[in-house]
Amino acid sequence: MYLDHFGFKQLPFRLTPDTELFYALPPHLEAIQMTLSALAMGEGFIQIAGEVGTGKTLVCRMLVRQLLAQYELAYLPTPAMSGRELRAALAKELGLEPEEDHLTLTESIHRTLIERKRAGRSVVVLLDEAQALPDDALEALRLLGNLETEQEKLLQIVLLGQPELDARLATPQLRQFHQRITFRAVLRPLDLAETVSYIDHRLGKAGAESGLIPLARQKEIWQASGGIPRLINQLCHKAFIMACSAGRGAVNKADIRAAIEDTRAARQPRWHFPVLWGWN
Numbered sequence: 001m002y003l004d005h006f007g008f009k010q011l012p013f014r015l016t017p018d019t020e021l022f023y024a025l026p027p028h029l030e031a032i033q034m035t036l037s038a039l040a041m042g043e044g045f046i047q048i049a050g051e052v053g054t055g056k057t058l059v060c061r062m063l064v065r066q067l068l069a070q071y072e073l074a075y076l077p078t079p080a081m082s083g084r085e086l087r088a089a090l091a092k093e094l095g096l097e098p099e100e101d102h103l104t105l106t107e108s109i110h111r112t113l114i115e116r117k118r119a120g121r122s123v124v125v126l127l128d129e130a131q132a133l134p135d136d137a138l139e140a141l142r143l144l145g146n147l148e149t150e151q152e153k154l155l156q157i158v159l160l161g162q163p164e165l166d167a168r169l170a171t172p173q174l175r176q177f178h179q180r181i182t183f184r185a186v187l188r189p190l191d192l193a194e195t196v197s198y199i200d201h202r203l204g205k206a207g208a209e210s211g212l213i214p215l216a217r218q219k220e221i222w223q224a225s226g227g228i229p230r231l232i233n234q235l236c237h238k239a240f241i242m243a244c245s246a247g248r249g250a251v252n253k254a255d256i257r258a259a260i261e262d263t264r265a266a267r268q269p270r271w272h273f274p275v276l277w278g279w280n
Contacts, residue, residue: 002244012206013233013240017058019065023201025194031059031185035158036066038183039124044145044153045180047130048160050187053230056160059187060128063158067124072116074125081133083140090125090144110147113154123155130161135173142177189227192219198229199236213239213251220256224266231266235259 003011012021022028031048038046050056060075067073074093081089087105088098094112098105116123127133133141147154159165159181169178190198196218203212213221213236221239225231238259239251248255260266 002240005244006208006212006240006249009207010205011237012202012208013237015230015233015237017055017061019058019061021202021205022058022062023198025190025198027187027190027194028055028059028062031187032062032066034183034185035063039067039071039122039156039158042122042152042156043182044148044156045177045182046156046158047165047181047184048158048187049163049166049184050160051189051228052162053228054187054189055229056187057128060126060160063126070121072121072123074123075128076125077128081137083134083136086133086137086140087144093125094123106143109144110154113147114149117149117152117154125155125157126160127157128160130159131163131165131168132161135168138168138174138177142180145180190222190229190232191227192222195222195225195227195232198232202236211250217251217253217256220253220260224256224260224263224268226267231263234263235266238262 001011002008014021035046035048048056048059064073064075074090076086076089076093084102087102087109091098091105091109094109096105096108096112113123127141141157144155145153145157168174169181196215199213199218199221217239221232221235225235235256236259239255242255242258243249243251246255257269260268
C-alpha cells in the first residue's frame with residue numbers, strides 16, 4: 001500500500017465511513033442540524049435523502065454521536081423487512097422480548113415508550129436504507145408514529161434513504177405516511193470548492209504534505225465523480241496506488257486518467273488529447 005511511500009499516518013480515502021475523517025461541509029452539516037432541531041421540537045418523522053455515495057451512513061453515525069443524553073437510540077441499519085419483523089426489531093432495541101401477536105407486541109412497545117417518556121427520555125429510531133422497506137413495514141412505521149401522549153410523540157423516526165423513497169411515498173397508498181414527514185433534508189453532491197476542501201481535509205488528517213494532488217487534478221476528480229463523496233474517495237485512492245506503483249511523489253494526470261478508467265461509476269471524459277482532455 002502507499003502509506004509509507006507518501007508518509008501517511010492513515011489511509012485518507014478509505015471507503016468505510018469514518019467519523020474521525022468527517023468534514024462538516026454544508027450539505028452534511030445542514031442535514032445534521034436540521035435533524036437535531038426537528039428532534040428537539042418533538043417532530044415525529046424526519047427524512048434525510050441522498051443519492052448513493054453522498055454520505056447518508058456517515059451523517060447517520062454523526063447523528064448518533066451528537067444525540068443528547070435525553071435520547072435513547074434504536075438503530076435499524078438494514079430495514080428490508082416486513083412490518084412484523086420491523087416491530088420485533090424495534091422491540092429488541094427497546095429490551096423487550098418479541099411476541100408472536102403483533103397487537104400484543106405493539107401494546108408492549110407502547111407501554112415501554114410511556115415509561116421512557118415518564119423517565120425523561122425520548123426514543124429515536126434511525127432507519128438507514130429506508131427505500132428498501134416494503135409497504136407493510138412503512139405502514140407499521142406510520143402506526144408506531146401515531147403513538148403519543150396528549151402533548152407529544154412517544155417515538156421519533158429518522159428515515160435515511162435514496163431518492164427512490166420519495167417516488168414510493170408519492171403513491172396514493174402511502175400518502176398518509178408522506179404527510180407525516182414534517183422535515184426533510186437532501187444530501188446534494190459537492191460543488192468544486194467543496195470537493196477541493198474535502199480532499200485537502202482528508203489529506204491533512206492523514207498527515208500529508210501539500211501538493212500531493214494538485215488543484216488541476218482535483219478539478220478532474222470533481223468532474224469525474226460528479227461531486228459524490230464515495231466516488232471522490234475511490235478515485236483518489238486509486239490515483240495514489242497508480243502514483244505509488246510508478247514511484248512518483250505526487251499524483252499526475254496519467255494517474256487520474258487511469259483511476260477514472262478503472263472506476264465504472266465515474267463520468268468518463270468525452271475526449272482525450274495528449275495535453276488536454278475533458279468532459280465538455
